[in-house]
Amino acid sequence: MTKKSENSRRHFIAGAAATAGLAAAGSFVPTRFAIGAAAPVKVGILLPYSGTYAMLGNSITNALKMRIDQAGGKLAGRAVEYVALDSEMSVPKAPTNTNKLIKKERVDFLVGPVHSGIAAAMAKIVGPRNAPIMIVPNAGHNGITGSLCASNIFRTSFSNWQPAFPGGKVMADDGHKTCVTIAWKYGAGIQMMAAGKENFEKHGGKVVKDIQVPFPKVEFQAFLSEIASIKPDAVFSFFSGGGAVKFVKDYAAAGLKDSIPLYGPGFLTEGVSKAQGAAAEGIKTTLHYAANLDNDANRKFRADYEKAYGTSANVFSVQGFDTGSLLLQAMAAVGGDTGATKDLISVMEGATIADSPRGAWKMSKAHNPIQDIYLRRVKSGENLVLGVAAKDLEDPATGCSMG
Ligand code: PHB
Secondary structure (H helix, E strand, C coil): CCHHHHHHHHHHHHHHHHHHHHHHHCCCCCCHHHHHHHCCEEEEEEECCCCCCHHHHHHHHHHHHHHHHHCCCEECCEEEEEEEEECCCCCCCHHHHHHHHHHHCCCCEEECCCCHHHHHHHHHHHCCCCCCEEEECCCCCHHHHCCCCCCCEEECCCCCHHHHHHHHHHHHHCCCCEEEEEEECCHHHHHHHHHHHHHHHHCCCEEEEEEEECCCCCCCHHHHHHHHHHCCCEEEEECCHHHHHHHHHHHHHCCCCCCCCEEEEHHHCCCCHHHHHHHHCCCEEEECCCCCCCCHHHHHHHHHHHHHHCCCCCHHHHHHHHHHHHHHHHHHHCCCCCCCHHHHHHHHHCCEECCCCCCCEEECCCCCEEEEEEEEEEECCEEEEEEEEEEEECCCCCCCCCC
16 A cells, blocks of 8 residues: 555544544445545644754744634645654754654655755655655755656745855846855755856856855854955855854954945845844845735735734745645645645646745746745845846756656
């Protein structure tokens, strides 16, 4: 028996127990769908709730739940049970955590992760087997739309290439000729820096030094001294969450803010610009979201999120929200039958998320958003939109064959 049909059988049995009274009492014989409909849908979540990315994991989880709550707290009429594990941003623990959700918890859907290294580890388990559909609500690992792509893996966030590539041209357009890149040394940092470099050099710039900081370390002094001595025109950088707060503050404290402008994919200031304070003011970044995007869905989303959680929404909560929308859309189309994997996949493949706070987006052939990348600048603690840096940008999906 395949994992999926085991899963359906489990729901069948649970559902049958719940509806046995009804079936015995009258002549009504529930169909498989009707019985299954009585059992909750299990959504397994593997995200960071501790360490430098804790804010990201919480933002995604909050907004995923908010989206489903706004639709009555159900997926196609079925209650939802969330099983959330803290990934601890640990790649070595990722296989155990993933298997725990699939085999022990027998979840119907997997949502996660934040971290590119964990995404690769999860994809190696989920992709080749008949495992549940996995929705990546953050991790940008290019391999998810490349050699690790799989029919049952979708992403509602971005590939590392997407928000970084346009940033290279932004620096060149601002007249910079030389640049130092600095990022955490793992999949996300390496892939984002490579994408920014590719486009910067395509437009006449030169990356003169690539500094790689062990993840999740935040001792930046020696690297900042090195940058000060190199004196590039600009610095292009990836840090996120707690590490981004520290890096942007240290950069300003080292006296570099006014002499060597800092750029990067928008994670550098996203969800953390208030904590960074004056150190973040004026920083230009590129990302698939900005706080003041002028659409009704965004205005409503930000107001609802603030009301529900007492804090501002950010791109990570947008990705969680859109994950909820994708689940709602797919489950509605199959009438709540989590066993209808092929149909669920085909609905997700054709999905348009029309009410996304980032603006409407479509799923690409490689199962990744085709989306606008915005140019933003921090003003009074908010990442405000300056324009569109790349329209309907689609990941090149090099090496992906769905098979
Ligand atoms: C990633 O590891 O893919 C990652 C983590 C944090 C971000 C963006 C990407 O903000």
